[in-house]
Amino acid sequence: MAASSSPRAGRFALTVYLALSRTPHGLLDLAGPFCAALLCRGGLPPASVIALGCLTVFAGYTAVYALNDIVDYRSDKRQVEASGRDARLNYLDAAFIRHPLAHGYLTLPAAVAWFLFWAVTAFCGAWVLNPVCAWLLIAGCLLETAYCLLLTVSHLRALINGVVKALGPLAAAFAVSPDPSPWFLLGLFAWVFTWEIGGQNIPADWHDAARDAITGARTVPVVLGYRRASRLAVACLAASLALAVPLLALSPLAVSAPLWLAATLGGAWLLLPPSVALAASLADEAAAALFNRASFYPALVLAVLVVHLILG
Template structure:
């Protein structure tokens, strides 16, 4: 079972589940009914489990090329495991990995249909976007935008579970917040950490295409804009989220995103890239904890 969980990067995937949880609580302003809440959690977990497995399925040959020389690199604390890339290490068969992906993806589709049938389109789109992201590895570094869209599918679906007619401008702000966080806090640092392996296979990533110095500036800009966009998130909630919410939210952005981004910018060290990836991975969980506190404290009666 550990090999299958490693295939789906379960530790990282469960952290990502915080994003749709946060989006749902933010837009609804309260906890949904228990049946909806439990089904939503199960569907989100199934979706992230499937999409992360799909990433490794699509990239198995490239992963084998990348790590043929020096072996699997150390990675980050949220993904540090000797079982990382189990397909590339031939710890799993392709047939069993496909069966694992297929079962979880079907569960995600069924859950999405039960929650709100149009959500099936988002689940299908997430898989199509993930395929595009993997296929563009050796084509263009602009694939980072696709990565942001993939990560946005879960929160977008969560909004449509609790709000069938959301404000499109505000939805755009939320998507921009997520895409910018994904690019600066996840995608670029991950590629930075794998820079030598990516160079070996001819990948087109941002650190390789524009250099680490320019990448450091880009990380600072994207994460700075993400934290700035987060200041508009309270507008999406029916709850009166004022300064008491904005201050800890901004502090979380400063501590988990901007400070490690600045350290990376100054050092250009892959260890600081991994540290940024780790801290940024916990940012959605902190946001979920924060909105949960406000929902509980402001609960009527």
């Protein structure tokens, strides 16, 4: 999987591939499936499941994020040609290089080879854990492709994005339990879905809104406008915080009241001030700040669950 021979591509080949998969962001996303596994099982799974699960989840997120840039290659390239490189440095998804494929830092065949390697790795690991997990991975890849192809069709594609992000935690639940409670799965889905829409999708599309408008993209901020989109983000994040309470307290892990309260207050500190600030200012910088802080929310919840296990 060689990077492009372009002078821009030769300096940090591995960094280019990690940028394609948005690895700094993807590593934070791993906390979501880990939370789901602990909550569903009610404790730590066997060491073999933990090891295989870590590899599988990392491979899955690495593949799906790469797939996003591959399917969006032409639209990203049009955006780059129309507006140039995103120069903002305070945005998590641009920690290395934003859209390296569109900028010519690697070739399309190299990007596809990278995706296939991690997709096959994730599929094999998921199948061993539970075939349901493998089917959810396939569904996630298909939905991610549909999400990208609907860029200029409808802003409602954001709903697909919420489903895709929720599939990882759902797969983690099936990896540790052959028959998880439907109510738990529904609560888990709603918790992740609302967090993704309010804390990831809307601020990420906001970050690109000015460039999206040039290329005809239809996203929530572009179609609904900044004010309505910001209010929707606040509502979704408030709902996610509320949904987390019964999920933590009533799951098989049975997180104690002081700890689920700590998770709620910590989550409120991470999510609500930047979302309210975005609604008040409607500034691009506030959208980037919301995206960055919201990305740490699953990791915060995971830290609380680890404390519960230690104290339990």
